[in-house]
Amino acid sequence: MFSTMASLPEGSISFGKPYIPEIQADRFAIPLEKSPFLCVSKGETVEKVKVERELLESSWREVDFSVQEALVDSVTSYKPSCDSVSEARVLLLGPVGAGKSSFISSVHSVFTGRVTNRAMVGTSSTSFTQKFQSFPIRRRGESGDQPTAVVLCDAMGLGTGDMTGLTLHDVLAVIKGHAPEGHKFSPDQALRAETVGYVKKPSAREKIHCVAFVVDATKIDSYGKGMGFTFQQLRQHISDLGVHQVALLTHVDQICPETAHDITKVYRSRLVQHAMEKAAALLGMSMSYIVPVKNYSCELDVDEHTNTLLLCAVQHILQYVELYFQDLTEPRVSQSGFSDALCRSTSVGLAKTA
Ligand SMILES: Nc1nc2c(ncn2[C@@H]2O[C@H](COP(=O)(O)OP(=O)(O)OP(=O)(O)O)[C@@H](O)[C@H]2O)c(=O)[nH]1
Ligand SMILES: [Mg+2]
Secondary structure: OOOOOOOOOOOOOOOOOOOOHHHHHHHOOOOOOOEEEEEEEOOOOEEEEEOOEEHHHHHHOOOOOOOHHHHHHHHHHHOEEEEEEEOOOEEEEOOOOHHHHHHHHHHEEEOOOOOOOOOOOOOOOOOOEOOHOOOOHEEEEEOOOEEEEEEEOOOOOOOOOOEEOOOHHHHHHHOOOOOOOOOEOOOOOOOOOOOOOOOOOHHHOOOOOEEEEEEEEOOOOHHHHHHHHHHHHHHHHHHHOOEEEEEEEEOHHOOOOHHHHHHHHHHHHHHHHHHHHHHHHHHHHHHHHEEEEEOOOOOOOOHHHHOOOOOOHHHHHHHHHHHHHHHHOOOOOOOOOOOHHHHOOOOOHHHHHH
16 A cells, blocks of 8 residues: 655754754764765755765665676576566656656666666756657677666656646556557647557556656755655556556765765765655655665766666666566455546546646
8 A cells, every 4th residue: 555654753854954963963873974065956046054974874775886797697687577578667757857867878878888878868847758768778798789678668757737747647558558669748648549559458568567766866855745746646556556666866966975976875875864765755655665876967987886876776676576577476456446447537637736
């Protein structure tokens, strides 16, 4: 069932508010390293916040940053446990500019060994990505490309105003496998049986097997209730289709200078930890579903540690893909009680209410 997150613990850092060392000290057992000021975007303004004792003494999640090659091998050798499916299809879903396309491009870069914008990345007030596009991840080696069983699917961003962004109806149509490759989304033209290329009876291999929500750590305070409601609606309906969801917190390099300088400190960063707590509250999911990533944005070369964190995110996603395949062999119990008919009748709600 769709869970709601408890309110944030007392003493949480709220970006833009004064820092309270005593409460933090109780909670996180510091003293810790010091760092200077942090610029945090809040709505349209950027505030300068003094941040002391930014790093925890030890990581709160263990990541071995020296196992990049082993992780690449592990993802390359992954095979779906479901006989009728040869590739895991993962849909990236999130607000405009959150870093969906960047994540796809970054994972592609990990496997090709150089930074490339495979999925087109851009900046726009409405979604830069307009089409539904699947990107099979291939490993580049000396003897040519080697396919992996991972396909990352890009889609339009979720909007925050009337008739902007992806609608609930279209999200569900994509997840059910009805969307033709290259379909151009249009909030006032729902994806339906008459749409050119509409996949009428999608097989298990054409459906989406896991949804990865993508949220931007620098905007976590400014998404607002509308976006929270959008996520709640989405999570209820997607859960009802039996599709598991995880979340990626992007732009962690932009909220924590220590992490920007050294990505291996990501799980020692209190700022990242707090942003993850806020992401959990926004998405209505437990923190255990959420992983931080730093996408390639301005770099020309890949970096082993950044790659490792991206590969950990892919592995995290694949665990939930496997849960979906396991569930396929067992009868699915409706979780929210929403019927397909109800989904259709509320299909225009998402863009309007977001
Ligand atoms: N520093 C930094 N920049 C990022 C990160 N992820 C994405 N970006 C930047 O954020 C901007 C938007 O990224 P996109 O990947 O296009 O975002 P999107 O979610 O696909 O956006 P739409 O297609 O418009 O919905 C680009 O300028 C990226 O370079 C990150 O982890 N760190
Ligand atoms: Mg995009």
